[in-house]
Amino acid sequence: MMRYFSKLYKHNLLFKRSLSKDTSTNGDTLQYCANIVRQYDYENYLATLLMTKPVRSPAFVIRAFNAEVSRIQDQASDPQIAAMRHQFWQDTLSSMYKSEQHISKIPANPVAKEMFKVCVHYNLPKRYLERLVVSRRHMLTKKYYNTLEELENYAENSVSSIYYLLLCLVGVSDVHADHTASHLGKAQGITNILRSVQIASHHKSVYLPLDILMKHNVSQESVLRCLDNATMRDVVFEIASRANSHIEKARSIEVPKTAKQIFLPAVTVSYYLKKLQKTNFNIFDKTLHNSGVILPLTLYYNRVLNKF
Template identity: 60%
Template sequence: MNKHRIFIRIFESSKPVRVVSRSIKTEPNEATANTSSIDYCADIVKQHDYENFLATLLMTKSLRSPAFVLRAFNVEVARVQDLTSDSQTAAFRLQFWHDALKGMFNKEQTLKDVPANPVAQELFKVCCCYGLQRRHLEKLITSRSNMNKAKYFKSLEDIEKYSEDSVSSVYYLLLGIGGVKDVHADHAASHLGKAQGITNILRSVHVSSRQKIVFLPMDILMKYQLSQENVLRCTDSEQMRNAVFEIASRANSHLEKARKINVPETARQIFLPATAVHNYLTKLQKRNFNIFDRSLFQASPILPFKLYYNRLLKKY
């Protein structure tokens, strides 16, 4: 039997629990609808953010469902660019989420006023229940909006800024859900988000090349005398490997810094996706930083067990 399926059978038995705000009363039929909405959120994460899906399954029950809702919202916002090549259409879709989020923080708004979207409705409940910080939710939208306009990164520092807004913000919100108020945990979240964000850029090269988009930083490409055409054609070369090595080294540096920070136990399960980041960077190193190696595009059959092992050891 496929190793991934064994893992899923073990942990999907722990279904996401429904999220109900302390200020929102639900009737029996509403509770059923709520459960299906949570399942919908979990399915979105499973389909489009599989590694974070596996890590979220290993969270305690009290954190699992709100974490799925938050990650589903992040997926919905992140996928806007993938669903359309038209920047104006993408902007309209991002504006929908911006308007929905604005309404969620209107004290007079009720669940009935929220758009009839399962993710939006569940996010409203999570916001009411856990008092999530609006600025971090907005950064998930504005970072994608800015990227939709720019279409490329000028420097590695720009990728770090983008990663802080689009990935670290998720960790800040998850820490809020877990009730973790710790400066060291925030520091680790910042580094982990940057490590994961930079790694995501590396992993997306073969996909973005099909869309005729280059997300590798321009300053690094120029440093190693590489053109965008080299990336779009997936041309492996010594210069390309050197460029990938420098970018991957920055990601690994952030990952090591995050792992060296002592954080509360709850934060360790929230930071479990660090295992997937380390797994990819290790594979990339073994392939001598050939970012176009086909084996890097395949799911790791042992990753679920690495996640489970680190969860047992309370490591990340």
């Protein structure tokens, strides 16, 4: 076990050293992106840390871009300020994809600067980045999902899009890999909603699909009050089962070996769903938020075997 810890620590150390070999400014902005992911998206930080060196840094940039956009909702309590910040990123994307654009014209934001470099170097499709921003922006006005399918659509736009972008980094253009990215993104997006139930309740928001709540006679008020009971667990079980089915489907598809490292976060999704099952689907159980030392080891073990 200690050997696995030392390996993971070594990956982290080598990554920091590789940044220091860049020019000072470039190294600083790359480290800034990595720190953003580590602070606000730690599980994906661990998975990205285990990617091969050539794509590790640009992968951190994409993850940092996503983190910056996704946390706007938590940063700004005023809807108008949040809308302005989303507009900033939409305008920044427009600037990135203008013909003959130069980095000097990109806003003085470290994530924006690095994102521009990655977009140019890897010719990233603009549509996936736009989906990230637009889907998050819709969350400001949309306080609930009518159906589980509607939630899946949000997960496709906000999470699967990240995997489509990461596939571009490793040069994989494969329909099977795209299908895997779609299923994994939906599984992770649904799981993220389950994990955020307690946090969302503090914001007086219920993102669990209304059709599932109504089916089991669970009110939004009971979710906001974090009431655990048999019917609430039935709701969680049905939603978690959909996420699990997407994980199983993603793993059943044969993808190019070089793409498998992209899908390593599937391990974190399964890890949470298994813990949820052990609590008998009590979404309010505090142990669900404690990943401990097992998750990093599990990620490293699967990376060594090139599995997800």
